[in-house]
Amino acid sequence: MHFNALVEMHHACCQVRPSKKRFEGDAVRRAPQRRTLVEHLTLVYGLTRDLTLGVTLPILERRLRFNAPSGERRTIAADGLGDLTLVGAYRLYRRDVERGTTQASFLGGLKLPTGATNIADSDLPQLTGNPETRLPPSLQTGSGSVDGIVGLAAFQNRDRLSFYADV
Numbered sequence: 051m052h053f054n055a056l057v058e059m060h061h062a063c064c065q066v067r068p069s070k071k072r073f074e075g076d077a078v079r080r081a082p083q084r085r086t087l088v089e090h091l092t093l094v095y096g097l098t099r100d101l102t103l104g105v106t107l108p109i110l111e112r113r114l115r116f117n118a119p120s121g122e123r124r125t126i127a128a129d130g131l132g133d134l135t136l137v138g139a140y141r142l143y144r145r146d147v148e149r150g151t152t153q154a155s156f157l158g159g160l161k162l163p164t165g166a167t168n169i170a171d172s173d174l175p176q177l178t179g180n181p182e183t184r185l186p187p188s189l190q191t192g193s194g195s196v197d198g199i200v201g202l203a204a205f206q207n208r209d210r211l212s213f214y215a216d217v
Contacts, residue, residue, distance in 0.1 A: 082116040082177070084188075088132070100141040108132035110165070110191045118176045126173050130191040132165040137199060150208040157201035157216070165192020 087110070094104040114126040137159030145152045167190050170183040187193070203216040 082114055085113045085115075087111040100144075102139045104135075104137045104139075104159075106135040106137070107164075112189050112191070114177075114189060116177050118173075124173045124176060126171045126177070126185065126189065128166070128169045128171075128185055128189050128191055130166050130169075133192050134162045134164040135199070136160050136162065139203065150206065152206045153204065155203045157199065157203055159199035161193070161197040161199065163192055163194050163196060166190060167192050167194040 089109040090106050091109065092104060092106045094102060096102050108131070110128070110130060110132045112128040116124055116126075118124045137157065139155045139157050141153055141155045143152070143154040167187075169185050169190055171185055172183055174183050174185060175181055201217050204214070206213045
């Protein structure tokens with residue numbers, strides 16, 4: 051049995067909707083801004099020479115900033131753990147040559163619904179005009195569904211040049 055464990059913290063940020071200024075008379079109003087920050091905690095274990103298992107748990111921070119009807123800038127937030135992902139990679143093919151290697155693997159796994167799907171915020175009615183306070187799915191930290199993962203990956207390196215592809 052081979053033990054190749056890796057704990058990784060990965061940080062990603064994306065701003066889905068950039069700020070746009072809209073002019074209404076003399077007033078300047080900003081469009082809603084949505085931002086998501088993600089930290090991934092990942093553990094990878096080489097069970098055998100050809101089988102690697104991994105687990106990833108995302109830690110999410112989601113924000114939606116908007117102007118309330120009063121003109122005050124408000125923020126709707128959803129923070130917490132996301133959906134847990136369990137993956138495996140089984141190497142189907144490996145060919146080593148003097149100055150390189152070629153490998154192909156089958157990928158499979160599950161995404162489990164461990165993130166919250168019922169986060170509410172009392173500021174939401176000011177944005178939507180609706181009395182509902184539960185945040186829309188795009189702002190929740192979880193999806194609420196079990197999803198399968200299936201794929202193929204290939205890797206080749208020659209000297210100092212490497213190629214990687216996955217589907």
